[in-house]
Amino acid sequence: AQSVTQLGSHVSVSEGALVLLRCNYSSSVPPYLFWYVQYPNQGLQLLLKYTSAATLVKGINGFEAEFKKSETSFHLTKPSAHMSDAAEYFCAVTKGAGTALIFGKGTTLSVSS
């Protein structure tokens, strides 16, 4: 069975600081991995996805993530946090096309000035 674990339910950073949100996956097949962002009272927006084309994946809003098979990790980073990055972030995994996403429990990112 597939699963993802997000370490840290709440991460706080200062504006301009590095953002690091952690995600580890468990999968018996090559996984497809995703990071989604949810702003208050809104739906989920795709930040980036890993589909085996490249281990370093660049997404929207300056975010990127690196797939590390040896560590079964897919951590999300951004070099410099902005106030507008404050939101809920979800790591997710799926087996392939047409299959449902399995989500982690989410990480709340707070950004202070």
Next chain:
Amino acid sequence: DTAVSQTPKYLVTQMGNDKSIKCEQNLGHDTMYWYKQDSKKFLKIMFSYNNKELIINETVPNRFSPKSPDKAHLNLHINSLELGDSAVYFCASSIETEAFFGQGTRLTVV
């Protein structure tokens, strides 16, 4: 043009009532889903439809019944609503591995 749209956005109803949430996608995707987000923001798949055929039916009470009249629509009907059904329900559609989500329907059962 909204890609995945759900109605209503907010729904407040009394215990025991029956309610429906509608979802439409204009992306031409074959696969649609319903997810439930609980009060702790945990997201879990409820149902998955591919071209109007039910693919996934997770352990969801029988009071929940999805209906797909065509591949662009996936509605969710809930009978005999209970307090524990209060949550945000998200509709989504997918092409290949990428899913697109609606804005969610916040259901509050009082």
